[in-house]
Amino acid sequence: MLEPVMMRPDVGARRFVEKVAVITGAAGGIGGACALRFAQEGANVACLDIEAAGNEAIAAQCRGLGVDAIALPCDVRVAEQVDAAFAQVAARWGGVDIVVAAAGIYTGSPLEEVSAAQWADTLQTNLTGAFYTNRAAAPYLRRRKGGSIVNISSMAGKTSWPATAEYSASKSGLIGLTRSVAMELAPYGVTVNAICPGNTLTAMVRQVAAIVGGREGLSPEEWLAMRAQDCPLGRIAQPWEIAGVAAFLASDDARYLTGQAIEVDGGMVMA
């Protein structure tokens, strides 16, 4: 079985020293890899997640990289919890520079089996949760007159498959949210972009492999091998490869790049 690689070992850059990064979904594969990447490059990191043990483990790994890092329990579906987490971050470090909204869920049922509760929870987590995160971040970023938001959408936000209605809808919505927030924050020098990852080796993709593969009579391993074969680059992404692009988007090299939804999918979706 493939193992996720969360951290690129040879990162030499230190682009975020004294910056403050807030990552939602930090206990997960892509959010965790983003937390570690920003820590590797010198940022202090706030890890927000509902999964306490995994979140604390990532924050501890960040501290091991020589920065300050905290794990904050936060359910992105609840506005008050998101607002409170940002207030705590600002009180500790004096502001916020970088925000990655990575918290997300996947359920994936055929249309006629998607319950109202399943639809509502997916939209509430993936889209409304990102909205609460962007809204809470905005005043801090405006005050900084700079900084970046990176929303983790999906290739499912630009294209789709059967039995993906609620997930695709949430991820397409997130691209729309990204564009509007980018327009609003542009006068303050704040960039706002979305990343649309392809299949990336995390707990979520294993869950997708079990659900979708199971429906197609394939084991999760067989399903993942087929997805790797479909991909022009011939493999599933590692979490650090998504984090590397998030770091680029937050860096000085990307100050003129805003309002975009960038596929990081090995060439799966080509516009």
Ligand SMILES: NC(=O)c1ccc[n+]([C@@H]2O[C@H](COP(=O)([O-])OP(=O)(O)OC[C@H]3O[C@@H](n4cnc5c(N)ncnc54)[C@H](O)[C@@H]3O)[C@@H](O)[C@H]2O)c1
């Ligand atoms: N893995 C992929 O193939 C893939 C592809 C495209 C997009 N994405 C997106 O990337 C993001 C990260 O996914 P991942 O693959 O790392 O999955 P993951 O399951 O490893 O991580 C998701 C994290 O989000 C957290 N989370 C879920 N609901 C939350 C809530 N209400 N409040 C706070 N935290 C919550 C989970 O506890 C988990 O730690 C998601 O938005 C996902 O939709 C993943």
